[in-house]
Amino acid sequence: MNIDDLDTPTPVIDLDLVEKNVHRAQDYANRHGIALRPHIKTHKLPEFAHLQLRAGACGITCQKIGEAEVMADAGITDILISFNIVGRAKLERLRSLARRVSLKVVADSEAVLRGLSETFSGEMRPLPVLIECDTGAGRCGVATPEAVAALAKLVTELPGLSFRGLMTYPPKHRLPDVAGWLEAARAACRRAGIDVPEISSGGTPDLYHAHEQNMVTEYRPGTYIYSDRSQVAQGHGTLEDCALRIVATVVSRPAEDRCIIDAGSKTLSSDTQGLSGFGHIVEYPQMGIVGLSEEHGHCHVPPGSKGPEVGERVTIIPNHVCVVTNLFDRIPAVRNGRVEAMFTVAARGKVQ
Numbered sequence: 041m042n043i044d045d046l047d048t049p050t051p052v053i054d055l056d057l058v059e060k061n062v063h064r065a066q067d068y069a070n071r072h073g074i075a076l077r078p079h080i081k082t083h084k085l086p087e088f089a090h091l092q093l094r095a096g097a098c099g100i101t102c103q104k105i106g107e108a109e110v111m112a113d114a115g116i117t118d119i120l121i122s123f124n125i126v127g128r129a130k131l132e133r134l135r136s137l138a139r140r141v142s143l144k145v146v147a148d149s150e151a152v153l154r155g156l157s158e159t160f161s162g163e164m165r166p167l168p169v170l171i172e173c174d175t176g177a178g179r180c181g182v183a184t185p186e187a188v189a190a191l192a193k194l195v196t197e198l199p200g201l202s203f204r205g206l207m208t209y210p211p212k213h214r215l216p217d218v219a220g221w222l223e224a225a226r227a228a229c230r231r232a233g234i235d236v237p238e239i240s241s242g243g244t245p246d247l248y249h250a251h252e253q254n255m256v257t258e259y260r261p262g263t264y265i266y267s268d269r270s271q272v273a274q275g276h277g278t279l280e281d282c283a284l285r286i287v288a289t290v291v292s293r294p295a296e297d298r299c300i301i302d303a304g305s306k307t308l309s310s311d312t313q314g315l316s317g318f319g320h321i322v323e324y325p326q327m328g329i330v331g332l333s334e335e336h337g338h339c340h341v342p343p344g345s346k347g348p349e350v351g352e353r354v355t356i357i358p359n360h361v362c363v364v365t366n367l368f369d370r371i372p373a374v375r376n377g378r379v380e381a382m383f384t385v386a387a388r389g390k391v392q
């Protein structure tokens with residue numbers, strides 16, 4: 041089958057670009073002695089998790105237990121869950137998972153730690169925990185280095201847990217601040233008599249600067265495998281690196297300045313990532329995707345340009361690729377225009 045035989049709208053993965061993106065990041069990490077633990081929330085494919093491990097990754101990162109269960113079922117044995125696990129149902133699933141793979145988790149409060157400890161106190165192997173630090177992104181994470189040391193101490197005291205280190209999802213392009221924060225947190229732990237074996241950071245925008253923070257032992261990039269319009273806007277590579285694109289068909293030209301494609305919010309998602317428009321049209325870069333209905337993409341054809349005809353196919357680089365992969369059961373992958381695989385997105389929709 042050829043790429044032109046695929047029905048639209050559909051995402052299409054370019055395997056050569058995926059392999060290039062994976063190996064480039066791994067080579068960089070190897071050169072700098074940083075362990076790479078890719079986040080699978082971008083691709084949600086066991087096949088690509090295995091590709092990343094074969095390339096040299098030390099393990100994978102998942103956001104949700106459901107994602108980790110899918111990856112464990114696919115034979116992956118080293119998993120970090122980078123999300124606070126709260127509530128009886130999830131804790132019981134976590135315990136079952138920890139009996140079959142090497143599992144680490146994060147926590148940023150006493151309440152989360154006590155839930156983990158109660159669940160794991162009777163287990164043979166203690167659960168390794170990293171304390172999540174808010175180094176400026178303002179999402180989860182302990183607010184001060186001193187509070188990190190206090191929680192690290194609590195981990196060493198609670199039954200069923202072992203202290204593994206620190207984790208952060210840092211603000212973009214603020215490496216010196218993040219490094220200063222992590223250094224202060226490690227020093228506070230050491231003053232409390234606690235060794236910090238691992239410091240895990242992440243994010244694609246600063247991937248190729250990870251080595252500038254010499255305390256970081258592990259890095260968790262996710263979007264780098266496909267990249268997207270938002271990553272390029274943040275300075276990561278170029279649009280040519282984007283390995284997942286959406287093929288759509290022009291279904292209407294109701295006015296000279298308007299073109300409607302068959303990719304709406306159910307295909308592109310309505311997540312703009314702060315950019316103007318909902319994606320970059322490769323063949324018509326001057327034509328903006330200015331609005332979305334569920335099934336319709338509303339494009340503006342600028343004055344003086346002809347724009348595409350009804351029936352023409354266009355290729356779109358999405359603003360945020362991780363949400364696009366959550367919208368499709370199956371995604372074709374091509375090499376040199378030929379369809380080489382049809383992947384089932386096994387970890388899509390695993391939000392629990």
Ligand SMILES: Cc1ncc(COP(=O)(O)O)c(C=O)c1O
Nearest residue numbers: 122209242243244260261262263
């Ligand atoms: C905890 C955590 N680590 C790593 C990543 C990967 O970030 P990126 O997709 O920018 O590479 C994310 C993304 O949301 C994340 O939440």
